[in-house]
Every structure is written in C-alpha cells, then in structure tokens.
Amino acid sequence: MNLSRTTLLAGLVAGLLLGACGRSPQECMERAMYFESNRSSRDGMVAVGSVVMNRVESGQYPRSVCGVVAQRGQFAPRIMSRRMDSRSLPLVRETARSVLQGERHPMIGSAMFFHTAGHRFPYDNMHYVLVTGGNAFYEKRKNYLVTQPVPPQPIEGITGWRGW
Template sequence: MFVSLRTTFLVIAALTASSVAPAKVNPAAEPLIAEGSNAIPAAVAAIPIPAEVASDLLNAPEANLPTASANAEADDDVAPGASLSEAVAQLASTEAGSRELECLAGAIYFESKSESLQGQLAVGHVIANRAASGRFPSSYCGVVYQRSQFSFVRGKSMPPIPRASRDWKEAVAIAKIVDRELRPSPVGKALFFHARRVSPGWRLTRVATLGNHVFYR
C-alpha cells in the first residue's frame, strides 16, 4: 500500500509528541491561571471529602500521639517510692521553668545550699507555708521579696547565681518537689526560721531544729 510522504511525517510527529520530555520555560507563554483570576483549572480542582472519611482521618491513631511537651512532663515524673535523693537527681536542672519556681529555688539556694537535702526541703516548705497561710503574700515571689524578710534580697533582685553549679541544680529540684508536694514538710507548718548561731528571742512556737536552722510557727 502506498503511503504518502506527508502522512509519514504526521505519524512520526504524533509518536514523538507522546513521549515525556522536560518542559521548557517560555517567557511569552500564557500563565496556567490568568492574572487576577481566582478560577482553578478543572484538572486540579479540590475534591470534597465525605464527612465520615474526614472523621476517620481525624480520629486516626497518629492524631492522638502525645505532644513533645506532654512527653517532657512524663519524663519529669518521679517514680512512686523514690527517695528524696533519687527525686532530686531526677529533677535537678539549671532551669526552674517559671518565675515562681525561680523565686522559690533562689530562696532555697541562698538560705540553705550548705544544708542537707532534708534541710533544704524544710526551708522550701517554709516559703510554701507562708504563701498558703493568708498572713503573707500569696505567691513564692511575693514571700521572697517581701520587705525585710530575707537578707539575701537586694531591693527587688537576688545576687547572681552560678547556674551550672550542683547547689543550684539541687535547689531547683527541691523547689519542684515542694511545689508538687512530692514530700511532706519535715518541719510541719513552720513559718519562720533562723540560723542556730543567733538567738532573736522570738515569742513563737518552736517546731524543730534541723541542720543549722531552728524553725517556728
């Protein structure tokens, strides 16, 4: 059968057009969507998802995975039955996590960093007892910065703290333990304390002597 030369060229052109080749950018070409138009070409139009399918997607197991913050809180949990030293080792940190805990940890650090963990716990509970008593400011920072209460306070600030030190990390841990009520107060509801080396002559009920401090309520 005779095939014309023109037909042969048309067949070759059709076969070539069906193959995949990289697109070439032509600055003069018309845009896919005309400028100023919000119309979406039918080829990429959004397809509505049935309500039951959307519900299944939202309730998929992946959507209920705990967030990073939730995991961080879980990692910060102290195992039931852990000793005070174990709890301190787990909660020790250079960062208190909030301004209130910063104030509480600061008071523990400056008033009792040379004390045992139990002695530091006692000082921390005195701050917490004051905040809950109704007789003092109702926040840790309010208690710590109340005028003429703590000698380490200078106006509205504390001296610099070496945050990489073991003493500071322990103070942060004790502050968290007090705030979360993970350990009972070793000095009950004491609201006052002083160093054993002084005798202020307070007319208060003496509660306990622990380390280098005497506690009263």
Template sequence: MKFNKNKRMFLAMYTAMMSTVMLTGFASSTEAQEQSAVESEVSTESSDQEETLDDTQSAGDVGTDWCVSKEVIDVQSGMIENVKIAAVEAKIAYEAKLEEERRAAEEAERIAREKAEAEAAAAAQAEAEAAQQAEKELLASLIFCEAGNQPYEGQVAVGAVVMNRIKSSSYPDTMEEVIYQSGQFSPAMSGWLDRVRANQGYTEAAMQAAEDALAGSNPIGDCLYFSVGGYGTRIGDHLFH
C-alpha cells in the same frame, strides 16, 4: 344524438306541412334554444367543477395551514418547556453552589476558630509554664541563698516555709510577693537573690528542692519561720517554727 334525431323529425314534418322558410326559421330557433341550453349546462358543470376544485384546494390549504400552525405551536411549547427546565436546573445549581460556599465558609471559620483557640491555649499553656518555671527558679534561687550549704531536707524545708506563707492569710498570696516582702528574707533585701536569678546561679539540688516543695513535700509541717538560733525543729543549721 338526441338533438339530431329531433331535428330530422322536425324537418320531415316541415316538408310535409310547412314551407321551407317557416321550417327553416323554426329549426333555427329551436337549434338556438337547444344550443343555449347545452352551453348553459356545460357552463354550470364547469362552474361546479371549478367550485369543487376550489373547495378541495381550500380544504387542502386549510389542512396544510393547520398542520404548520400545530408544528409551530409544538416547537414553541417545547422551547418554553426547555427554558423552564433550564431555569429550574440553573436555580438548583445556584442554590447548590451557595450551599457549598456556605459550608466552605463555615468550615474555614471552624478551622480558623479552632486554630485560634489552639494558639490561644498554647500561648496560655506556654505562659503558665513560663510562670511556673519563673516560680521554680525564684524559689530555687532563694533556697540556694538561704540553705545552699545545708542538707537536702533543709533545702526542701526552706521551700516549704515559703509555700506555708502563701497559704497563710497573714502573708501575700503569691510567691514573689512573699519572698520580696519587706524585712522577711535577707537575700531579697540585699540584692543577692536577684543576681542569682539573673545568672541562674542556683544548684541542681536547690532546683530539685524547689520542685519538691512546689509538689507538696513538707518536712516541717505548718512552720512559717526558720532561723539559725532560737527554738523549733532543727534541720541542719536551721530551726523551723
């Protein structure tokens, strides 16, 4: 509107002072300058708007990129943390498994050791009992051969003589060595003793007398000999000295 007003003023002045040709040239020149100025202003505003729009879009793009990158970083960090936690839990579980296996192995070893010890103790006990039974049978067989027809006290006395000899330093230290010592007990020398032992031919009284003698029963003191004749403490047909 300002442009049109100025134009009318210049036209009036031109009519009054100048020729139609000069006014027309002046007006055309002025109009061209004005049009150029307006177009330049419009172009500048459009450029500014485009720059503003670009800046806004760029800012939005940057913000969007920043948000996406942060989310990716957060996800990656969470994954790494989960992996670390899983690794720690796996290590704890593995160590717990090893500890459980170690305890199980120790328990199995303890049970096996106790079983072996119990078996060894049982075997030793059985062996000791077998040895004791063999000694009782040996002594019972000798008592039967030497005094099977004598009173019970005389049978115990024969067993006490054998026990006294085992304790004496003048004789062997075991029952078998004492009984089978050369020239001492005639049933052992003749083989009769072995036959009685093999067949368990001793009597119950002879076995009981042997058990009593082994338990410490001793009616003849420290006597080391007995015989049918001679001297000593008489029990039945035997004299103990």
C-alpha cells in the same frame, strides 16, 4: 484607659504566675532555698521551701511564691538579685520543683518562721519544731503554749533535730 476584660484577666494571671518580680515560682523557690539553707542539705532546702509554702497558703503573706520570697526584710538581703553559683543548682532545682509539686518537710507542720541556728532571741513565743540546714524553724505561739523554747545546738554529723 479602656482595657478589655480579657486583657485584664491575662495580666492578672501573668502576674500571679510570675509574681511581682517578673520571675517564675520555680526560680523564686530556688532562690529562697539557695540563699537561706546555704545549700547545706536537701533536708534544709525542703524545710525552707515548706516555710515559703506555709506563708503562701496562710493568707497573712503575699499569695504567691515570688511575693513571699521577695517580701522586704523577710529573707536574705538581695535574695532576688544576687548571683547563684551554677554548681549547686541541679539539687536546688530538683528540690524546688518537688516542693512546688507538694513535698513538705514532715517536721515543719505549720511553721512560718526560721532563723540561723545558734542565734538566741529574748522572745517567749517561739516554739521550735526543727533544726536543719543551718536554720532553726519555729511556730509563733502564746508563751504558755511553748514547750520547746530553745533549739538545741546542732550535733556534728546529724542533719536534722526532731524535738526532745
């Protein structure tokens, strides 16, 4: 097959813009926020979006929002195909747009991982930076550099935990 450089470049640009799944970065970010933060709070959605962007920028994960969100085993099952309830979408859309334009959660830093708040794991390399939106966000560190090894239990009425 003989394709011109222009055709190849156009395909590459389209692939980067739409990601491997054929969706826009906006929709992929919305899906991550919608399914991972349980639409609990804007704070939780921005934290999830910040993790997605940290992964995109890290060089250790796919280099697109859709590539990160659609990566097998990393986010909620069927995240790219499940139906989203339209009642929650206005806030989700606005928050996704804001993160894609550069907003980041101030407490996330370089964290690229999170799990459901309240779950405990036996690993000694999880340095927790924030609990919000039903999730505990953490950085992986060498065990001797972990100073916040266990996230606290969320307190009723408080949307985010910001350290000891």
